[in-house]
Amino acid sequence: MRIEVRLFAGLRELAKQKAVMEDLPSGSTVADVISRLSNRFGQEFQKQVMGERGQPSELLRILVNGRNIASLEGVETRLKDGDVLAMFPPVAGGEMKIASYNGEDFRIEPDVYEPAEDTFLLAENLDVRRGERTLELGTGCGILAILAAKAGARVTATDINPAALECARANAAAHGVADRIVFHLGDLFEPVAGKRFNLVIFNPPYLPIPDQDSIGTPLDLAWEAGPDGRAVINRFLNELPEHLAPSSRALFVQSSLADVEKTIRALEAKGMRVEIVARRKLSFEELFLLRASASF
Numbered sequence: 001m002r003i004e005v006r007l008f009a010g011l012r013e014l015a016k017q018k019a020v021m022e023d024l025p026s027g028s029t030v031a032d033v034i035s036r037l038s039n040r041f042g043q044e045f046q047k048q049v050m051g052e053r054g055q056p057s058e059l060l061r062i063l064v065n066g067r068n069i070a071s072l073e074g075v076e077t078r079l080k081d082g083d084v085l086a087m088f089p090p091v092a093g094g095e096m097k098i099a100s101y102n103g104e105d106f107r108i109e110p111d112v113y114e115p116a117e118d119t120f121l122l123a124e125n126l127d128v129r130r131g132e133r134t135l136e137l138g139t140g141c142g143i144l145a146i147l148a149a150k151a152g153a154r155v156t157a158t159d160i161n162p163a164a165l166e167c168a169r170a171n172a173a174a175h176g177v178a179d180r181i182v183f184h185l186g187d188l189f190e191p192v193a194g195k196r197f198n199l200v201i202f203n204p205p206y207l208p209i210p211d212q213d214s215i216g217t218p219l220d221l222a223w224e225a226g227p228d229g230r231a232v233i234n235r236f237l238n239e240l241p242e243h244l245a246p247s248s249r250a251l252f253v254q255s256s257l258a259d260v261e262k263t264i265r266a267l268e269a270k271g272m273r274v275e276i277v278a279r280r281k282l283s284f285e286e287l288f289l290l291r292a293s294a295s296f
């Protein structure tokens, strides 16, 4: 029996992983597949997906052929040859976490994106200057907006997820920069209609997710980006020029999973200069940090 398994979210290294389980005895259950995956991916998988007693975590979400099955009761579901099993390991799973960057701590509330390699690639290359009007789209826990504010920028930060904004506000207060960041709930540039900035930063969702696998909770929207991974980035690129002041720039993350070349061509077609500022190879993708400069 052959089952295709897609693992999303949770551990960055496991995210987007597509595993094919061959030679499963006919009549195998979801639990059998989980146990094989644990053998394949080892301790980290165990930690993320399995609970303390070797049972799948209550928070694990499992889909069989796009149909949501309740986590623990669903593990006894029998699979048929050719089934597609999608698994969403818990991420912020109900508990508050702390992310540390350069010795500084940021609270990550449940349902808020936990800073990862993409966040840190941007953080390490955040060349913001004092006094610059800076916009961060999709601020998550606020880490990048806070780093920009600490560097002296006047920051506007948005997110579509109310839990993210609440978390970011709390972090901004804890870091003593609440008066230097204005937060807005909303979709992309919608909360800053008619406004222009010296710097726009964005770590967008870019994980290709077929429509039938989309979960669409506020947390899932941190990475789900349509079948080609470009649902959010295409809209961002279209609207970006209207929000750039003269001689300004945008600094944003792209992944090899979502056609970086297409992004570069789209920006060049708008008369912008594009450079790859940094890149980082991970197991299943390569991350790129792009800088697009306005030539107007």
Ligand SMILES: C[S@@+](CC[C@H](N)C(=O)[O-])C[C@H]1O[C@@H](n2cnc3c(N)ncnc32)[C@H](O)[C@@H]1O
Pocket (backbone or CB within 6 Å): 113, 114, 115, 116, 118, 119, 137, 138, 139, 140, 141, 142, 143, 144, 158, 159, 160, 161, 164, 186, 187, 188, 203, 204, 205, 218, 221, 222, 223, 232
């Ligand atoms: C990959 S996370 C990045 C979070 C944070 N900036 C970081 O680097 O850790 C993407 C963020 O964008 C937000 N987001 C997704 N779609 C959005 C949209 N259309 N408009 C505004 N924010 C959006 C998500 O809620 C999430 O917080």
